[in-house]
Amino acid sequence: MPPPEDSAKPRLATGCRWRSEKESKASSKPERVILYPEGALRLRDTGLLILEHCDGNRTFGEIIAELEAKFGDADPEKIRTDIGQFLEQLRQRRIVDY
Amino acid sequence: MMIPNPLALIAEITHRCPLHCVYCSNPLELAGASSELSTTEWADIFEQAGKLGMLHAHFTGGEPLARPDLTELVAAARDAGLYTNLITSGIGLAETRLRALVDAGLDHIQVSFQDSREDAANWIAGAKAHAHKIELSRLIGQQKLAFTVNLVVHRQNIDHIEEMMAFIEQLEPERMEIAHTQYYGWALQNRAALLPTRAQLEKAAEAVAAAEKRLAGRIRIDSVVPDYYARFPKACMGGWGRRLMLINPAGKALPCHAAEVIPGLEFENIRRQTLEFIWKESSSFRRFRGEEWMPEPCRSCDQRSEDFGGCRCQALLLAGNAAATDPACSLAPAHQIVEAALAEANSSTAVSQPVAGASFVQLQQRAASLWSYRTTPE
Numbered sequence: 001m002p003p004p005e006d007s008a009k010p011r012l013a014t015g016c017r018w019r020s021e022k023e024s025k026a027s028s029k030p031e032r033v034i035l036y037p038e039g040a041l042r043l044r045d046t047g048l049l050i051l052e053h054c055d056g057n058r059t060f061g062e063i064i065a066e067l068e069a070k071f072g073d074a075d076p077e078k079i080r081t082d083i084g085q086f087l088e089q090l091r092q093r094r095i096v097d098y
Numbered sequence: 099m100m101i102p103n104p105l106a107l108i109a110e111i112t113h114r115c116p117l118h119c120v121y122c123s124n125p126l127e128l129a130g131a132s133s134e135l136s137t138t139e140w141a142d143i144f145e146q147a148g149k150l151g152m153l154h155a156h157f158t159g160g161e162p163l164a165r166p167d168l169t170e171l172v173a174a175a176r177d178a179g180l181y182t183n184l185i186t187s188g189i190g191l192a193e194t195r196l197r198a199l200v201d202a203g204l205d206h207i208q209v210s211f212q213d214s215r216e217d218a219a220n221w222i223a224g225a226k227a228h229a230h231k232i233e234l235s236r237l238i239g240q241q242k243l244a245f246t247v248n249l250v251v252h253r254q255n256i257d258h259i260e261e262m263m264a265f266i267e268q269l270e271p272e273r274m275e276i277a278h279t280q281y282y283g284w285a286l287q288n289r290a291a292l293l294p295t296r297a298q299l300e301k302a303a304e305a306v307a308a309a310e311k312r313l314a315g316r317i318r319i320d321s322v323v324p325d326y327y328a329r330f331p332k333a334c335m336g337g338w339g340r341r342l343m344l345i346n347p348a349g350k351a352l353p354c355h356a357a358e359v360i361p362g363l364e365f366e367n368i369r370r371q372t373l374e375f376i377w378k379e380s381s382s383f384r385r386f387r388g389e390e391w392m393p394e395p396c397r398s399c400d401q402r403s404e405d406f407g408g409c410r411c412q413a414l415l416l417a418g419n420a421a422a423t424d425p426a427c428s429l430a431p432a433h434q435i436v437e438a439a440l441a442e443a444n445s446s447t448a449v450s451q452p453v454a455g456a457s458f459v460q461l462q463q464r465a466a467s468l469w470s471y472r473t474t475p476e
Contacts, residue, residue, distance in 0.1 A: 001315035013272060015206050015244020019153070020179065033153070035181035037206040037244045037273060038320075040105075040153045094244075094272045094318040 001092065003084030004060040008098040010087050011056030016095050036095050050083055054096060060084075101378050101387070105336075106154035107147045107180070108344040108355075111140065111171065114164040116189045118224030118471035119212065121250060121285040121292055123355055124160065128475040133348040137167045139369065141174035143345060146373040148178030155180040160347070160474075163190035169202045176203030183208060185248075188234040189227055196237055206244040208275075209234065213255050214265035221461040222254065224471040235269040246273040251302065252292040253449070259302045263309045267317060274317050276306055278324035282356040286415060288469035293443040299327055326436050330401050331408025331424035338386035338410060343377060351376045353383050356411035360420040386410050391421055395429045 004010055012018075012034065019033040019040075032048055034041040043051060049070070053063045064083060068076050090096035113128040135143075144155060155175040162168055163186055175182050183206040184199065209231055213219035219228040238245050247266045251259060259276075266274050279285050279292045294302075303323075310319045325332045335342045335354050344352040349368045352358065358365065363385060366376045377383060385391065389402060396407040407413075408424020416425040417432035425432040442448060449468065 013244070014242060015272065017181075017205065019181075035153060035205070037183060037208075037246055038154075040181075091315050092318070 001088065003081075003088045004098040006059060006061035006064075008060045009056050009058065010054040010060060010063070010096055010098040012051075012054070013091075013094050013097040034095065036093075041095065047086070050086060051096075054087070060087075060098065102340060103151040104147075104343050104377055105152060105341045106156060106343075107143070107152050108156045108158060108342060109140065109143070109171075109175075110158050110160070110344060110346045110355075111135070111162050111168070112164045112347050113160040113475050115159055115161040115187070115472070115474050116164070116225055117161065117187050117227055118473070119250075119284070120222060120224070120288045120469045120471060121252060121279040122472040123280055123282045123285060124472065125283050125356065125358055126287070127358075128160075128473070129347040130475040132476075134165075135345075135347065135349050135368070137170050137174075139349070140171050143368055143373060144171075144175040144178040144180060147175075148180055150374055150377065153181055154183060156183045156185060158185040161187055161189060163188075163195075169195070169198045172199055172204050173202040176205075181205050185210075187223075187227055188231045189225075191234055193237050196234075196241060200241050200243055204243055206246065207238055208246040208248055209238070210248040210250060210277075211262075211266065212250060214258070214262040217461060218255060232269070235271075239270055244273070245271040246275055247271040248275045248277055250277050250279060251294075252279040253294045253298065253443070254291065256294050256298045256302050260305045260309075263305070267313065271317060274313075274319045276319065276321035278322065280324075281326070282411060282415065284470070284472045289439065290442065291449050291469045293326065293439060294324075295444050295448070296327065296440070297444075299324070325408070325412075325424075325426040326440060328426065329428045331405050331412075331426040331430075333405045334409035334412070334424075337406040339377070339383035340387065340406070343373070343383075351380070351382075353386070354409065354411050356415070357382070359411055360414050363420075386421070393421060393423060395431075396423050399429065 016034060016036040019035050031042055031044045034043065053066060064080050068079055071079060087096050091098065112134055113124060114131060162184060172182050182204050184204055185208045188209050211219065211231060212222040216228045220226045247269055249262055249266060281289050285292060306319065306321050313319065338353045344355060345368055346352060350365045351368055352365055363382045365382050366380045392402065392407050396402050408427055410420045412426060413422040413424050414420040416435045422432055423430040425435045427433060
């Protein structure tokens, strides 16, 4: 199963959702939680940033472009591969759909 | 010792059930309706669970739908910040009630199937439930919630696991759980009829591996090797008092589904103690938490932080000692008990598998001598 096409719109899969902010404990490190059947993903830093962009409205191409701008001097090809693989793995686990 | 926060609450809200599955893991002594916790008592439990940092509430039973207030209970759990999961046979779930549950915040529904063949499925469940479950699956597909199909496999149905997985595939769930029967409660009583042979198991493992590959990205398959055939025991409940707490219909707080079988342990009741106290302070949750209690060979074993010595209830049920290494472990002093059960299951005189294409009546006649059906409490 391949990583997303540029035109795909990644989003959380049915039945997976962000834990609401008021439920998440206030902590020094900004952390958010995705709840899914039988588990939870605690996200911070890059993983958090990527999934916050996967709102079902942005295309994969747009997400890559926005994140490349944020990461500045990192290799764009590597950014694309890493994010693609990350989303592909989450799709295998039925947490992300595209 | 640092006590981690619990992750999930298993809300066993009733023991009443319209099904009579021969592999039910409920205790042989079931709690009656008159002893069940009230709606407000459950709402209070969910609030406490949320405050303690729990993330999930698993509604189970018996059949959770037997509680007329299930929608209110789901809403209360969701209000408390919990991800809500309903584990159900689907009996008693019509479209309006399903929609009400989803509106109340139900996140995930898990429907168990006994077989792909209707007669066999109804035979195992001791009730005509199969056709209704198929209809329900179609309704679930129209709702916005995660859908898992749980397929319970054992000696009587594992030979056509490919057919069963293909059947589940067309129900279009996000997840498929291949659940090998665990031998507690009613299943232990019926073990001779349920424990598969090694050959059955190996063939099934190949079929599952092929299906995993074929369905990748579409249906996630979760499947676990049954512990009787594994080298090491299962990490029961993710470790005693480490991740999960079960509240039974009458309010008893248990570290494991079958924990009540363990003599000498006193279980607190949520009617008299707070959830936080029970989790952190109660003697029952502390009894097998961590590694202090472990005997050899667990105590010095590299696996101890993976499997936590296996299941305490199984140790009691099979070896007669809850503090023994789980006999399912190949290193356990009492492993010969499991080996004996396996030898029997693999011998030529073992309980045979059903004849393909047998009718419901033929199957029922055979059932009388084969196993006992789970009863339901008043």
